[in-house]
Amino acid sequence: MSDVLVIARLALQEAVRRRVLTVVGILTLLSGALYLVGCVSLKHNSTSIIDSEVIKPIVPATLLGLASFATLFLGSVLSVFLTASAVRGDADRGLVQPLVVRPVGRNAYLGGRALAAAVVSGGYVLVVSLFATILTRVMFDNLPPSAWSVIPRLLAGVLVVTAVTLVVSCMLSTVATGISVLMAYGAGLIAGLLGEIGKSLGAHTLARIAEIVSWALPFEAMYRDALQRLSPSGPLGELVQLGPLGGADSGGVGLWVFTAAYIVGCGLLASWRFGRSDL
Amino acid sequence: MAGLSTSPMVSAMGLTKAYKRAVALRGVDLEVGAGEVVGLLGPNGAGKSTLTKLLCGLVKADGGTATIGGAPAGSTRARSQVGYLAELFRFPGWATAEEVLATHQRLTHRPSPDPAAERRALLTEVGLAHAGATRVEAMSKGMQQRLGLAQAMIGAPKVLLLDEPTSALDPAGRHTVREVLARARDRGTAVLLNTHLLGEVELLADRVVLIDAGKVVAHGAVADLTAVHGVTIETDEGRTDHRDISRDGIPALVKRLIRDGRSIYAVEPHRSTLEDLYLDLVGDRESDR
Numbered sequence: 261m262s263d264v265l266v267i268a269r270l271a272l273q274e275a276v277r278r279r280v281l282t283v284v285g286i287l288t289l290l291s292g293a294l295y296l297v298g299c300v301s302l303k304h305n306s307t308s309i310i311d312s313e314v315i316k317p318i319v320p321a322t323l324l325g326l327a328s329f330a331t332l333f334l335g336s337v338l339s340v341f342l343t344a345s346a347v348r349g350d351a352d353r354g355l356v357q358p359l360v361v362r363p364v365g366r367n368a369y370l371g372g373r374a375l376a377a378a379v380v381s382g383g384y385v386l387v388v389s390l391f392a393t394i395l396t397r398v399m400f401d402n403l404p405p406s407a408w409s410v411i412p413r414l415l416a417g418v419l420v421v422t423a424v425t426l427v428v429s430c431m432l433s434t435v436a437t438g439i440s441v442l443m444a445y446g447a448g449l450i451a452g453l454l455g456e457i458g459k460s461l462g463a464h465t466l467a468r469i470a471e472i473v474s475w476a477l478p479f480e481a482m483y484r485d486a487l488q489r490l491s492p493s494g495p496l497g498e499l500v501q502l503g504p505l506g507g508a509d510s511g512g513v514g515l516w517v518f519t520a521a522y523i524v525g526c527g528l529l530a531s532w533r534f535g536r537s538d539l
Numbered sequence: 540m541a542g543l544s545t546s547p548m549v550s551a552m553g554l555t556k557a558y559k560r561a562v563a564l565r566g567v568d569l570e571v572g573a574g575e576v577v578g579l580l581g582p583n584g585a586g587k588s589t590l591t592k593l594l595c596g597l598v599k600a601d602g603g604t605a606t607i608g609g610a611p612a613g614s615t616r617a618r619s620q621v622g623y624l625a626e627l628f629r630f631p632g633w634a635t636a637e638e639v640l641a642t643h644q645r646l647t648h649r650p651s652p653d654p655a656a657e658r659r660a661l662l663t664e665v666g667l668a669h670a671g672a673t674r675v676e677a678m679s680k681g682m683q684q685r686l687g688l689a690q691a692m693i694g695a696p697k698v699l700l701l702d703e704p705t706s707a708l709d710p711a712g713r714h715t716v717r718e719v720l721a722r723a724r725d726r727g728t729a730v731l732l733n734t735h736l737l738g739e740v741e742l743l744a745d746r747v748v749l750i751d752a753g754k755v756v757a758h759g760a761v762a763d764l765t766a767v768h769g770v771t772i773e774t775d776e777g778r779t780d781h782r783d784i785s786r787d788g789i790p791a792l793v794k795r796l797i798r799d800g801r802s803i804y805a806v807e808p809h810r811s812t813l814e815d816l817y818l819d820l821v822g823d824r825e826s827d828r
Contacts, residue, residue, distance in 0.1 A: 266645045270631070277633035354629040358690060361595045362646040363619040538558070539597040 263364040267372020268379070270359075275342060275380060284338060284384065291334070292391055295327060299399040320396045321404045321490045327392035328410055328486050331385055333445075335418040336479070339381035340441050343425040346373040347530075349434030351539050366534050370426065374527070377422045385418050386411065406489040413486035416519050417479035421445065423526035424477070430533040448473055448480035456507035474509070478519045484509040548573050548620075548698050548729035549594060551612075553603035556589055556753075563589040565753040566603065571729040573697070576720060578740030578761075579733040580813070581750040582821055587733045588626055590750070591702045594731070595623045607698055619648050622696035624687045626703045626733075632676030636667060636686050639675065640693060649694030661689040664722075666715045680707040688716060692723065699723060699730045705739060717743050737813040741765070747813065749820060756820050764816050769809035774801040782809070 275281050302319065347370070350356045360366050389411040397403045421441070429437045455470020457463070474481040487508035511518075549571035556564040563586045571577045581587050592598040594605055596613025605612035608620045630639045640658045644651065651657040662668050665685040675683060684707045691699055699720070705713045713736075720730055720743055734740060740747055740761070747764055749757040757764065767786035772779055774796060784792060786808060793806060 263646060266642065270642060274631055274633065277631075354625060354627045355631065357597055357625045358623070358628055358630070358643070358687075359646065361597060361618055361621065361623045362643065363615045363648040364646045365615060365618075536599065538599060539592070 263368035264371040264375060267359070267364070267369050268375040269372075271342070271373055271376035272380070275376070280342070281380070288334070288384070288388060291330065292388070292395075295323075295392060296395060299323065299395060303399055316402060317404065317492045320400045320402050320407070321492055323396055323400075324392060324404070324407055324410065325487055325490050327396070328389070328414055328483070328490070331388045331392065332414050332417050332479070332483055334388070335381045335385040335414070336421040336445055337442070338384055339377050339418055339422040340425050340438055340445075342377040342380055343373065343422055344429055344437040344441070345434040346370070346377075346426055346429045347534055347537075348429055348432055349437065351537075352433060357539050360539065367531050370527070370530055370534055374422060374426050377425070378419055381418045381422060382415050385414050389414055404490045404492060409489050410486040413482045413489070416516070417482040417486075419523055420477070420479040420482065420519060420526075423523045423530075427526045427530045427533070430530050430537065444477060445479070448477040449483075452480050452484060452507060455509075459507070471509075475518065478515065478522050481509075481511050481515055482519060485511040485515055546573070547571060548608055549606075549700075549731060551590070551594065551603065551605040554590065554593060554600050554605060555602040556586075556593060556598065556600055563753055564593070564600075567750065567753070567755055569731075569748055569755070571698070571731050573729050574724055574727045575746065576724050576730040576732060576744045578744035578747045579731055579750065580735075580737065580740060580747060580817060585750045585821075586753040587750055588702055591623075591700050591731065591733050592625075595621050595700050597625075620697045622691035622693065622699045624684075624691040624699075624701045624704050626706070628687055630675045630683070630686065630690075633674060635672050635674050636662060636678075636689075637671040639686060640690060643690050643693050647694040649696075651694065657693070661692055662686075664692070664719055665689045666712070681709060681712050684708055685712065685715070688719065692719075695726070695728075697728060699728055700733075701730065702733045703735070704732070705734065705736060713739060737817060741813050749817065751821050757816060761813070765811055765813060767808045767810055771805075771807040771809065772796065772803065773805035773807075774803055776801065778805075780809075 302323075347356065356369070360369050393403065393407055393411070396407075424444070425437060425441045428441055432440065451470045451473035455467050455474070458466025458470060474484060484507060488510045491508045547570035549569065551567055551569040554564050554567045556562075567586070567590055569577075569590070579587050579590065589598055593600050594607065594612050596618055599613070607617035610616035610620070634642070637658055640661060641654065644654050644657065659668070659671070662671055665688050667682060667685050667689065670678065670682060670686075673682075675686070678686065684704065688701070688704055691701065701720075705716050708716060717739065720732065723730060732740065732744060744761055746760050747758065748755055767789075769780065769782040770784055770789050770792070772781065772793070781792060789806065789808060793803060796803060
């Protein structure tokens, strides 16, 4: 077993033994049940509206937009809590030193911690997104044409959050890392909302700032790109574009390239910072 | 150079290290040979832990060179020869002793033909034969320290760097650790033992390096550092201390007293202890800080 896998296994064992995954699983089941109740209620109480040919494509798109927001948010929180203590926090507690004095080295340690967080939070996003998409399809017999392409965008978004958390954890304690990354996450979403307001009001500076923030924190750009995939064409599509905390906006292929480079850059920065740290 | 060996397993020359404005090491030289136990002594803040961490690659030196088995300290080849026990360490509380050792076995890059047997042997050696299935969070501090020592000895490393390995142990535990380290020395392991417990060092170490304010202030074999200096002689005129006389000078002094007509009732050479040496060179420096 490679060193990276040994470290990742250790981090995953920690999550399992500390019952993190059990709690996450139970809460996710509760959230899924609520989503199911919401879908059933909407279907039975609004039959006449939903059956309208104009509204019909909007309903599943809006529900999936809401589900995407919740999935990315919860996946990101999970990732932050799994990664926030990865370096400085665990080093302060004396957990890192016995491992990195082994021939394993610091990069393998970082890789293992990142892999564990990515597997858990990415797996969470994948399972929940699939569940929401399938349930929506079953309930409304209809999905936006690009609904499945939302899932890889949410996965990329949560990987960005994991990478950012890893970098910050090389510099700050556990609590400081968690607070700063979650505040940055919130700032990204608020910037998305302000951008939509700016667009609606014709305030170009506000819209420009939102665009810059969404690229500086590309999980937000990925989320907006995901909403764009759900948006139906036509005037009623504007309703879906105004998703919760951020509007739809296509990033194109360039966003994927930028996001991949961003994640690699975060990895290199974390490696450089951890490599020169005294433990 | 604080060393004697011809081909040292641990070698440090002119090591310097500062944490921002706080200077921890000011040009430290040190050697530890194969099959040798060297005690590293000094007050809190003297630089002992920094030196130990630097040798195992946890801290980067500002200047000087350090090698482990001929490889630069901190390199993969150096780390593959080292077993390390930190002063402040922790293992995951949810893991059992067996699981802790199994994880470290996978990371040592020194595969054992029978990993389970190696784990059992190590746990037995440190007195935890009964605790293989005990979770770390259910262990006393002393048991965790014994487990830490077992972890350091996984894969029979050529060099053991131990930072306060007996600080949380009771007398029986300290005795066990002394026996473990004595056996490691007999197997040819180079041991650097960083401790405040001078008695431990006197009982175990072949050589001592005393460090203060980031500098080596004394080094040598324990027997040399604790050699006889002075003698008390009881004659028919009473007891007299002769402080400036060496061991070799005692017979001549006794002959002279007899020639002068004194009756000798007792000759008691003064043997200084490491504690005497420590207090002479370092004093109560911590209270000055």
